[in-house]
Amino acid sequence: MATLQAIKYSRGKLQVLDQLRLPHENHYDDITTSEEAFDCIKSMRVRGAPAIAIVAALAHAVELVNGSSSAATSPEETIAHIDSRLDYLKESRPTAVDLSNAITLLKLAARAARVEGLAHPEAKEAILNAYIAAAENILAKDLLSNMSIGSYGAVWLQQQYNATPARKISVLTHCNTGSLATSGHGTALGIIRTLHARGLLEHAYCTETRPYNQGSRLTSFELVFEGIPATLITDSMAGALFNLHRERMNIGAVIVGADRVVRNGDTANKIGTYQLAVLARHHGVKFIVAAPTTSIDLETLTGAGIKIEERKAEELTQISGAVVNADGTIDPTKTARVAIADQRINVWNPAFDVTPHDLIDAIVTEKGAVVKGADGRFDFSQVMPERWDAIVGGQS
Numbered sequence: 001m002a003t004l005q006a007i008k009y010s011r012g013k014l015q016v017l018d019q020l021r022l023p024h025e026n027h028y029d030d031i032t033t034s035e036e037a038f039d040c041i042k043s044m045r046v047r048g049a050p051a052i053a054i055v056a057a058l059a060h061a062v063e064l065v066n067g068s069s070s071a072a073t074s075p076e077e078t079i080a081h082i083d084s085r086l087d088y089l090k091e092s093r094p095t096a097v098d099l100s101n102a103i104t105l106l107k108l109a110a111r112a113a114r115v116e117g118l119a120h121p122e123a124k125e126a127i128l129n130a131y132i133a134a135a136e137n138i139l140a141k142d143l144l145s146n147m148s149i150g151s152y153g154a155v156w157l158q159q160q161y162n163a164t165p166a167r168k169i170s171v172l173t174h175c176n177t178g179s180l181a182t183s184g185h186g187t188a189l190g191i192i193r194t195l196h197a198r199g200l201l202e203h204a205y206c207t208e209t210r211p212y213n214q215g216s217r218l219t220s221f222e223l224v225f226e227g228i229p230a231t232l233i234t235d236s237m238a239g240a241l242f243n244l245h246r247e248r249m250n251i252g253a254v255i256v257g258a259d260r261v262v263r264n265g266d267t268a269n270k271i272g273t274y275q276l277a278v279l280a281r282h283h284g285v286k287f288i289v290a291a292p293t294t295s296i297d298l299e300t301l302t303g304a305g306i307k308i309e310e311r312k313a314e315e316l317t318q319i320s321g322a323v324v325n326a327d328g329t330i331d332p333t334k335t336a337r338v339a340i341a342d343q344r345i346n347v348w349n350p351a352f353d354v355t356p357h358d359l360i361d362a363i364v365t366e367k368g369a370v371v372k373g374a375d376g377r378f379d380f381s382q383v384m385p386e387r388w389d390a391i392v393g394g395q396s
């Protein structure tokens with residue numbers, strides 16, 4: 001069964017599903033410039049660490065195909081143009097590292113296409129083609145990466161709980177990490193999809209994930225869309241779910257995504273993740289992070305070094321949604337905005353929090369599940385040896 005598609009792309013054309021209208025309306029925005037991509041990411045019409053990187057990379061590919069670098073009359077000017085557009089896009093959202101990792105890769109790809117002795121315009125053409133190929137490869141690799149995360153995560157959980165189709169497990173997930181946060185299948189939700197496909201999933205619980213409601217609006221939508229047995233709870237119900245219903249619900253794991261995993265394994269993810277990790281530890285439930293290696297930042301040593309995005313107060317004090325008609329049907333063409341708090345109240349609205357590595361049992365990547373060694377540390381050299389050697393090298 002097809003899953004929902006956040007991003008539609010063919011060379012020269014990029015369309016992005018407006019997630020602010022979900023689940024009531026499927027509307028795709030045409031993205032033709034870096035400015036349009038920036039606004040789409042900043043306003044969270046597209047969100048999710050991998051999806052943000054993919055949209056930024058492809059938006060610049062589209063504008064290059066449409067001639068945005070026409071003023072560049074040398075390889076140096078062409079590379080300077082690409083750099084300036086990518087540096088602009090990098091500022092759209094600061095916490096997820098996939099965007100900056102993709103920008104680093106794309107800049108290297110453009111530079112690697114410089115051929116000594118090749119003159120303009122052939123030299124420029126080679127650089128543009130190299131950028132476009134690298135951007136398209138980011139899209140192509142993401143889906144394969146998510147399928148691999150799904151499989152490694154399902155196998156790890158099956159081993160932890162001796163799960164079988166006759167002895168399934170239930171899991172809790174937070175925020176949205178599915179097809180609407182990636183190019184497809186998803187990361188944490190990708191593990192849930194794979195568990196379901198292998199007959200190992202009893203039930204999936206998803207949290208509402210205030211204030212943007214990625215869980216109630218997006219994850220619920222993905223789970224219902226594919227007929228995966230699921231129950232929506234508010235963020236504040238998670239403790240009761242573990243405490244009052246644990247034996248009956250047989251919750252085996254909390255599975256979350258990541259916006260940035262740093263060198264020691266501390267992980268920035270959607271606000272509300274840290275408290276789930278504390279609950280999981282208290283109740284003896286495994287807590288696993290699902291993240292492609294593109295979400296791992298070896299340059300930053302601990303969670304204290306992660307910049308946490310803070311968003312506007314209105315996301316807490318107001319909600320908006322489709323109007324429900326008198327007969328109970330939903331009118332997606334009309335949305336109502338409701339103030340649910342006194343607009344004079346101070347608001348603190350961090351979009352993410354940091355879960356310390358000691359509360360994380362496994363970090364599942366497309367190269368395998370990483371667990372802490374006897375020294376209590378995560379060693380990512382197992383899944384990204386080249387980057388580990390280049391960045392960490394002989395450092396402790």
Ligand SMILES: CSC[C@H]1O[C@H](OP(=O)(O)O)[C@H](O)[C@@H]1O
Nearest residue numbers: 047048049177181257258269270
């Ligand atoms: C695979 S998506 C990773 C991550 O991104 C989400 O944040 P946002 O919706 O603000 O972009 C959430 O933290 C997911 O876990």
